Amino acid sequence: xxxxxxxxxxVTLSEEAFLTxxxxxxxxxxxxxxxxxxYPGEGLQLLLKATKADDKGSNKGFEATYRKETTxxxxxxxxxxxxxxxxxFCALGDTNAGKSTFGDGTTLTVKP
Amino acid sequence: GAVVSQHPSRVIxxxxxxVKIECRSLDFQATTMFWYRQFPKQxxxxxxxxxxxxxxxxxxxxxxxxxxxxxxxxxxSTLTVTSAHPEDSSFYICSARTESYGYTFGSGTRLTVV
Numbered sequence: 001x002x003x004x005x006x007x008x009x010x011v012t013l014s015e016e017a018f019l020t021x022x023x024x025x026x027x028x029x030x031x032x033x034x035x036x037x038x039y040p041g042e043g044l045q046l047l048l049k050a051t052k053a054d055d056k057g058s059n060k061g062f063e064a065t066y067r068k069e070t071t072x073x074x075x076x077x078x079x080x081x082x083x084x085x086x087x088x089f090c091a092l093g094d095t096n097a098g099k100s101t102f103g104d105g106t107t108l109t110v111k112p
Numbered sequence: 113g114a115v116v117s118q119h120p121s122r123v124i125x126x127x128x129x130x131v132k133i134e135c136r137s138l139d140f141q142a143t144t145m146f147w148y149r150q151f152p153k154q155x156x157x158x159x160x161x162x163x164x165x166x167x168x169x170x171x172x173x174x175x176x177x178x179x180x181x182x183x184x185x186x187x188x189s190t191l192t193v194t195s196a197h198p199e200d201s202s203f204y205i206c207s208a209r210t211e212s213y214g215y216t217f218g219s220g221t222r223l224t225v226v
Binding site for chain 1: 118144146153154155156157158161205207209214215216217218219220222
């Protein structure tokens with residue numbers, strides 16, 4: 001079945017540091033790929049997405065590129081802020097069935 | 113577009129009682145909704161797929177008699193946790209998929225059973 005493997009956390013960075021959170025996936029067919037962010041006590045918010053190979057999703061300074069050859073969708077940001085502290089989930093969406101498969105989440109803490 | 117409204121956001125109930133969680137699609141029709149459960153510091157696990165006008169499809173290991181799902185209209189799906197126990201305390205999130213906007217999630221319900 002489909003699966004998502006996400007870099008283990010927690011990750012602690014200083015403000016303005018470079019962020020990479022690795023994500024690889026296993027899927028049949030051609031899923032869409034997503035990054036979600038969850039702030040403490042809140043639900044999920046879509047951060048960015050990519051629907052086909054070589055697509056780059058971007059939002060709020062975050063980027064991720066859908067790499068079919070390496071089955072990866074790594075999240076990057078050039079300069080993190082304290083407000084980026086949250087849990088980040090990589091996910092794939094089954095286009096046909098409509099359900100999502102999530103990675104285990106990576107907790108990011110950014111210190112001033 | 114494609115907003116899913118989930119209520120309540122937090123609920124505390126006594127052990128043995130039932131709790132209903134609602135998810136409404138505000139600006140689109142959701143023929144299918146998905147219910148997820150998230151334990152503290154863990155990922156989201158799919159519990160069931162809710163289909164309008166038919167029985168829900170439950171994932172392996174999820175008790176259908178305990179987690180009752182009703183999807184009576186194209187804009188409303190409900191999850192009822194029956195005879196709740198402390199081990200049912202969790203964060204429950206619904207989701208829907210639309211052709212235009214992709215996947216959208218509700219804001220989640222934090223259930224605490226005391």
